[in-house]
Amino acid sequence: FRTIIEPFRIHSVEPIRMTTAAERADRIAGASYNLFQLHADDVLIDLLTDSGTGAMSRDQWAAIQRGDESYAGSPSYFVFRDAVRDLFDFDHVIPVHQGRAAERILFSVLGGPGRVVPNNTHFDTTRANVEATGAEAVDLVIAEGRDPASHHPFKGNMDLDALDALLTARGADVPCVFVTITNNSGGGQPVSLENLRGVRELCDKLGKPLFLDACRFAENAWFIREREAGQGERDVVDIVRDIAALADGMTMSAKKDPMGNIGGWLALDDPDLAQECRNALILTEGFPTYGGLAGRDLEALAQGLKETVQHDYLRYRITSTAYLGEALQKAGIPVLSPIGGHAVYIDARALLPHLDPLQYPGQAVAVALYEIGGVRSCEIGTVMFGRRPDGTEAPAPMDLVRLAIPRRTYTQSHMDYVIEVCQRLAERAHRLPGYRIVEEPNALRHFTARFEPV
Numbered sequence: 529f530r531t532i533i534e535p536f537r538i539h540s541v542e543p544i545r546m547t548t549a550a551e552r553a554d555r556i557a558g559a560s561y562n563l564f565q566l567h568a569d570d571v572l573i574d575l576l577t578d579s580g581t582g583a584m585s586r587d588q589w590a591a592i593q594r595g596d597e598s599y600a601g602s603p604s605y606f607v608f609r610d611a612v613r614d615l616f617d618f619d620h621v622i623p624v625h626q627g628r629a630a631e632r633i634l635f636s637v638l639g640g641p642g643r644v645v646p647n648n649t650h651f652d653t654t655r656a657n658v659e660a661t662g663a664e665a666v667d668l669v670i671a672e673g674r675d676p677a678s679h680h681p682f683k684g685n686m687d688l689d690a691l692d693a694l695l696t697a698r699g700a701d702v703p704c705v706f707v708t709i710t711n712n713s714g715g716g717q718p719v720s721l722e723n724l725r726g727v728r729e730l731c732d733k734l735g736k737p738l739f740l741d742a743c744r745f746a747e748n749a750w751f752i753r754e755r756e757a758g759q760g761e762r763d764v765v766d767i768v769r770d771i772a773a774l775a776d777g778m779t780m781s782a783k784k785d786p787m788g789n790i791g792g793w794l795a796l797d798d799p800d801l802a803q804e805c806r807n808a809l810i811l812t813e814g815f816p817t818y819g820g821l822a823g824r825d826l827e828a829l830a831q832g833l834k835e836t837v838q839h840d841y842l843r844y845r846i847t848s849t850a851y852l853g854e855a856l857q858k859a860g861i862p863v864l865s866p867i868g869g870h871a872v873y874i875d876a877r878a879l880l881p882h883l884d885p886l887q888y889p890g891q892a893v894a895v896a897l898y899e900i901g902g903v904r905s906c907e908i909g910t911v912m913f914g915r916r917p918d919g920t921e922a923p924a925p926m927d928l929v930r931l932a933i934p935r936r937t938y939t940q941s942h943m944d945y946v947i948e949v950c951q952r953l954a955e956r957a958h959r960l961p962g963y964r965i966v967e968e969p970n971a972l973r974h975f976t977a978r979f980e981p982v
């Protein structure tokens with residue numbers, strides 16, 4: 529059949545509150561033109577993030593009832609640990625409340641002044657957690673990964689020559705190599721198995737551990753199945769296991785592919801490093817068998833891990849994201865191609881050529897999408913990445929606006945509405961104002977900065 533349906537039916541519903549254009553203009557001005565400062569019930573379609581915003585399944589809600597809240601040694605921990613290990617067979621599985629806690633713990637041990645951490649592209653919290661220790665975060669994605677128009681099938685791939693050069697020049701300063709799958713800040717683009725093998729070889733040459741930032745591992749594995757030679761007939765579960773076998777450990781936000789509303793983990797093989805991380809965990813997250821989560825959260829994640837690798841789900845997930853992206857392309861809106869796994873990224877710099885990157889074209893598009901139709905998106909560009917640790921400001925490599933799609937949450941008619949809103953955006957793009965920042969914190973400014981149109 530031509531129509532790929534949502535492989536579920538709706539079991540409980542949440543109302544969406546309709547708003548008028550006048551209300552929205554008032555709300556966004558009141559939020560100082562920062563979409564993170566809006567009240568969510570003033571938003572019609574919330575594409576701010578796919579993180580923690582998905583719908584849990586009947587079986588996840590049932591699993592929640594089984595949650596055991598023992599402080600230490602809860603059976604729910606072992607259910608969770610085994611579900612993680614079924615895919616990612618690392619010796620030590622340490623739960624945390626979300627991905628950035630795993631990052632903070634790992635880099636508090638491996639980071640520090642003088643250290644340098646390579647990644648295809650650091651996500652904002654990953655970069656911030658590396659830099660908070662005084663270490664340097666270096667992005668080494670292939671050149672195609674920085675070109676919004678390139679059609680490379682694995683735009684998340686690491687530039688192996690650049691990694692080799694960095695490891696040769698500064699090997700002693702590199703505590704580990706990271707690969708983010710899929711590459712969120714670069715457009716939700718996948719990394720190939722072949723490229724991961726190449727990274728592994730370089731790590732072996734210099735004796736460096738390889739870590740995955742694996743939030744969207746199932747989407748990445750589906751792209752491998754679809755696009756990489758020889759993978760088309762394989763079960764996604766086996767592809768995930770191949771990916772895991774190439775790494776020494778992982779940080780994980782379970783708010784993405786594992787279908788959780790909260791949760792994450794740090795998993796690794798090195799027993800000494802695991803012990804140091806557990807000690808850091810106990811200080812702020814909790815005992816190592818719950819790590820800041822309730823037993824019921826652990827149960828929900830264990831069930832979510834089983835659901836996220838199902839082919840019917842992944843086919844629907846990737847196809848429905850492409851449905852939105854291809855409709856925008858047809859409407860003449862420049863979007864990052866190929867379409868990513870969890871999100872469609874509008875190339876705001878190309879859509880608003882009259883604005884300088886330091887007038888934040890991504891912010892201009894994100895504000896306009898809200899004003900026009902109550903659609904909340906997220907700037908991933910100069911607002912998010914423009915401020916350097918030394919205090920200077922420079923344009924980010926790209927100015928993107930991400931329409932992130934929560935898992936199993938919106939229907940095709942919701943997406944048809946978003947497409948209409950984007951069409952109206954395109955009509956008025958040439959006259960959208962730029963923005964300036966009137967107040968910002970030292971790090972991760974996009975969450976709380978206040979803006980003004982210019």
Ligand code: F0G
Pocket residue numbers: 576577578579626627628629651653654708712741743780781782783791792
């Ligand atoms: N790594 C990647 C690639 C991410 O996308 C995120 C979160 C994290 C780490 C941190 O995980 O939020 O659980 O602490 N990304 C969300 C997003 C917030 O909207 O893309 P967390």
